[in-house]
Amino acid sequence: MAVDLSFLLILTGLTGIHSITIVRKVSVKSGDSISIPCLYGSQYRNNMKYLCKGYYINSCSYAARTNKQSSGRFSISDDKNQRIFTVTINDVTDVDTDYYWCAVEINGGADVGEYFHLSVTTGTPRLYVDHQEITGFNGEKITINCYHRNPGKLRWCGLDGSCVRSSGSINGTRVTIDARAPNVFIVTMSGLRTESSGWYACIKGDFQMPVHLTVTEKLTTGTTRGSTRHEKTLRPHAESDEEGM
Template sequence: MDSLVFLLLFFSSFPGAAAVKTLAWLNAQRGGSVTIPCFYHQEYRGSVKYWCKGSKQTPMVRTDSSQRNDQVSISDDPAHLVFYVTMRNLEQEDTDIYWCAIKTNKEKDVFAVLDLKVLAGGQRVWTESWMSAEGGGSVTVPCYYDQRYKHHVKYWCKGFIWELCSILVRTDSAPNKGDMSITDDPDRLVFTVTMRNLQEKDTDWYWCAVEIGDTADYGAFLPVIVREEIDFTSVVQHSEDGPSRSNHPPTEAMNTTDGSSKPADLPKGRTLDVLRHSVLALVYLICTIIAMIKTWIYCRKHPVVTNNTVKPSAF
């Protein structure tokens, strides 16, 4: 899947999404924690940020409040145009939609929505919620599995649709394939995939997978984002560019079942916005063509009667 098309699926696209962006959805493990990045336009650098839950958008935590919350915390990093929300000790009832929100002087605040699903545990295969790296950098992904699959073949698959993903590397073949490698550690019930020299085109959905044999294989997905290096001085007022390049290490795990680390920046938004409009135009064109075809088929099946003479309908 093209990396930018993937990002269209990845970003939330509600009103205000041009001003604030986050991931469209995430999975997290019960009892674990997750850190969500909320990227914003620089005009909101000094604004109050907050985090809401549910369709009623109930505020949970705000950057202008000193009230302590052991389960949810928020921190703003105006230097990199991002604020972070960390949720801890997750339970299944935490499964819901959440909102990155920013107070404005306008009639409505700006926001972006995220769909969070807390997994109950007992998964056959599981991994991080998401990971990120800078262009030219590398990322190492741990893929955990149930002990019953100690001696099964493991593989790394790329693509949004599980049934159609492309297998990139397997444990029963050469462990190194170009800039990619896979190693299995049955004693620790984990196999590890390393991707090096990452480019923007590598941004996509990936799957940690275990080969079962006669039945369907098991897999766990995660998005891997390769962000561009952005010169902060080039980000000007009213631009649609995303956040500047972070000073974090090149490879960062976005969250784990036993802790979390700060996420890194997403790619620039200008190209994404252009592509978004292009994709919408393409979808509109396709829908129009489909409607025309259906109309033509309907007219062929239901001829028009004119002067007692049956004539096919003209399209």
């Protein structure tokens, strides 16, 4: 039986289908940084996107926008090919705890957007990962530790709406989840492909933590016959359960 994707998005903590799809609730430790991906419809590819702070979209204050160079702790970037704009808040503090909107400016009409709530803690966040940006290699596997101190069901989801609870696949990549250890579930993605690249999210209860995966070829270099072959690894700069997200 077909299931409405917008209903599935609500079940998994992601929201938005007709305008923008984002995570809904994020916890981060004071002093850290957080990046939030905002997936938008193709009809908004050339519109100005922005992040604003406040409970209501029609009265929120701009934090960053794509038609103005970013400054301060807030930044925004727009990948028009993937139809995702990413907002980043650096060096978060208690005053950053609030509602925010990922929004698109509509000329001659009401802007469209979806909100998320950012909770800044002085101690351990409700849900977090070692790194939001990770790199894997074609044909290999990668593991992600999703640490939590939050009750509720766990999931590993793609921003497009596909999810796994224990084992399954997302974008043709095998996914297994090991939740035997306390306060952490370990996600393993096997048989990585270039198409596996993109945004995912650890989800536990009503909190989500976005993770961006980049899959590349492992570079190998060889010399002439009889000499030693060296391998060089590229590094970055710096329920089966399966259901829709």
